[in-house]
Amino acid sequence: MAQILLDTRQGPLRLCPPEMATMRKRRRDNGESVQPMTLPRAIGSIPVRPIFLGLLLFTAVSPEPTLAATGPEWTDAMNAASRAVQESRFGEAEDWLRKAVNEAEKFGPEDRRLVQSLNNLGTLLFGQAKYAEAEGAYKRALAIMEKTLGPEHLRVAHSLNGLAQVYQMEGKRDEAEPLLVRALAIREKVLGPEHPDVAISLNNLGTLFDSQRRYKRAEEAYRRAVAIQEKIYGPLDISVADTLNNLGVIYGYQGKSSDAERLLKRALAIRRNAHGPDHVDVAASLDNLGEFYRSQGRLVEAEPLLTQALAVQERIRGRDHPQVAMVSGHLGVLYQAQGRLDEAESLLERALAIWERALGPDHPAVANTLNNLGTVANARRDYVKAGLLYRRALAILEKAYGPGDLNVASTVSNLGLLESAAGHTEEAESLLRRALSIRDDSLDSTYVEVVNSLDNLAVFYKSHGRYAEAEPLLGRSLAIREKALGPTAPEIAAGLESYAGLLRQMNREADALLLEARARSIRAERQTAKP
Numbered sequence: 001m002a003q004i005l006l007d008t009r010q011g012p013l014r015l016c017p018p019e020m021a022t023m024r025k026r027r028r029d030n031g032e033s034v035q036p037m038t039l040p041r042a043i044g045s046i047p048v049r050p051i052f053l054g055l056l057l058f059t060a061v062s063p064e065p066t067l068a069a070t071g072p073e074w075t076d077a078m079n080a081a082s083r084a085v086q087e088s089r090f091g092e093a094e095d096w097l098r099k100a101v102n103e104a105e106k107f108g109p110e111d112r113r114l115v116q117s118l119n120n121l122g123t124l125l126f127g128q129a130k131y132a133e134a135e136g137a138y139k140r141a142l143a144i145m146e147k148t149l150g151p152e153h154l155r156v157a158h159s160l161n162g163l164a165q166v167y168q169m170e171g172k173r174d175e176a177e178p179l180l181v182r183a184l185a186i187r188e189k190v191l192g193p194e195h196p197d198v199a200i201s202l203n204n205l206g207t208l209f210d211s212q213r214r215y216k217r218a219e220e221a222y223r224r225a226v227a228i229q230e231k232i233y234g235p236l237d238i239s240v241a242d243t244l245n246n247l248g249v250i251y252g253y254q255g256k257s258s259d260a261e262r263l264l265k266r267a268l269a270i271r272r273n274a275h276g277p278d279h280v281d282v283a284a285s286l287d288n289l290g291e292f293y294r295s296q297g298r299l300v301e302a303e304p305l306l307t308q309a310l311a312v313q314e315r316i317r318g319r320d321h322p323q324v325a326m327v328s329g330h331l332g333v334l335y336q337a338q339g340r341l342d343e344a345e346s347l348l349e350r351a352l353a354i355w356e357r358a359l360g361p362d363h364p365a366v367a368n369t370l371n372n373l374g375t376v377a378n379a380r381r382d383y384v385k386a387g388l389l390y391r392r393a394l395a396i397l398e399k400a401y402g403p404g405d406l407n408v409a410s411t412v413s414n415l416g417l418l419e420s421a422a423g424h425t426e427e428a429e430s431l432l433r434r435a436l437s438i439r440d441d442s443l444d445s446t447y448v449e450v451v452n453s454l455d456n457l458a459v460f461y462k463s464h465g466r467y468a469e470a471e472p473l474l475g476r477s478l479a480i481r482e483k484a485l486g487p488t489a490p491e492i493a494a495g496l497e498s499y500a501g502l503l504r505q506m507n508r509e510a511d512a513l514l515l516e517a518r519a520r521s522i523r524a525e526r527q528t529a530k531p
Contacts, residue, residue, distance in 0.1 A: 163179055497519045
């Protein structure tokens with residue numbers, strides 16, 4: 001049976017906690033899973049990366065003796081908050097930090113202790129998905145520092161980073177980028193280009209590029225950050241794990257599977273050694289590695305990692321945190337791939353409710369989950385319901401990013417596949433061509449995305465007997481794969497066989513036999529190479 005490639009990315013929202021440089025994702029694979037043409041099971045790609053919020057670390061406060069003498073209540077509150085955060089007692093930490101803010105306000109509206117309290121409160125609120133309150137805390141701290149210290153002071157960079165992370169979470173990418181660029185510039189000027197705080201800014205900027213699907217720039221930022229961190233701290237430091245994790249996710253998007261797995265496993269090992277098994281950073285790494293395995297079709301390996309990640313996040317974060325929604329979404333996608341549709345739907349509906357409460361009904365993260373629920377409806381052959389879910393998701397994405405944005409392409413493709421299955425030929429062709437055009441026109445498309453669109457459109461044409469239109473698409477798809485993977489990669493054999501099948505239907509038997517012989521040679525070579 002003809003095979004078609006479908007978008008299966010769980011979605012984006014990968015934001016790091018302010019100043020912690022700890023992006024956790026999810027991410028999602030940047031390809032589309034292989035499904036029969038007769039039953040598209042598309043899980044839409046989302047423009048917002050998974051939110052992987054790590055443990056927020058606060059240092060104990062040791063103010064100057066004169067300050068301690070006049071503000072022991074503030075000092076006690078800050079230190080109590082630090083202990084509570086380190087023990088994952090986030091609700092108690094918030095209470096202590098609010099008390100610290102109240103105590104600091106007694107020192108005057110521009111006291112540096114008030115700024116420190118507001119910044120820490122903003123970080124904690126962000127980690128608890130209280131984004132509006134976090135934004136207010138950061139803005140207030142930033143205003144005080146810019147007035148008292150000047151706009152280029154080093155301390156200003158902290159609040160700039162924190163506020164930018166909130167903006168990213170809220171989908172305000174255009175507002176986030178200048179803040180992160182400014183924070184990086186301040187730190188490089190004051191601290192020099194190889195300071196660990198510069199690495200943090202680079203990592204934060206990399207997460208923004210990642211969320212914008214500017215993968216090459218994200219990779220550059222992450223590689224520079226990890227080089228700084230390894231030079232200063234050594235290869236086993238926890239800060240190195242954070243950046244390795246992000247870089248591994250990017251490699252997964254780019255189809256560099258072996259590099260991605262190596263870095264994600266290395267990050268997980270460092271975090272486990274540093275924190276033990278019951279920690280949100282460890283859970284984030286489990287989620288990332290599990291989602292990577294799912295994207296590679298390694299479902300048996302993925303399931304225990306995602307299940308463990310969800311259990312840890314629920315235990316520490318609570319059942320209604322966005323991080324729980326993200327892992328639930330990943331596990332729901334896995335269950336859908338395994339045919340466990342009731343379990344998949346339950347997890348995805350739970351994730352949808354969390355996202356809508358946290359971010360509102362029009363956020364891209366909501367669109368992601370709608371796409372995944374559409375996949376379940378597709379699997380049940382409820383095409384009417386699937387179409388409603390996909391179209392609602394597409395409306396959200398087009399409003400957020402515009403109709404020609406790369407983040408829209410996967411949902412457009414999914415809807416095209418659905419229309420094809422429903423027999424709506426003209427609309428299906430229009431949508432599939434639109435998805436390919438978006439990816440072709442974007443400098444940030446990965447080769448996997450372009451290849452998938454080429455294959456989808458080629459299979460559509462082939463299924464309608466339009467072989468002459470399908471042939472150049474498959475030829476281009478094969479050429480792109482060979483350039484990216486090399487001429488003897490296993491994926492090349494599958495592409496050769498698909499192309500040969502089309503050529504045979506075009507009565508080009510000799511050409512088909514040549515391609516099939518080459519495919520057999522690749523498979524034989526790979527089999528011989530196995531230990």
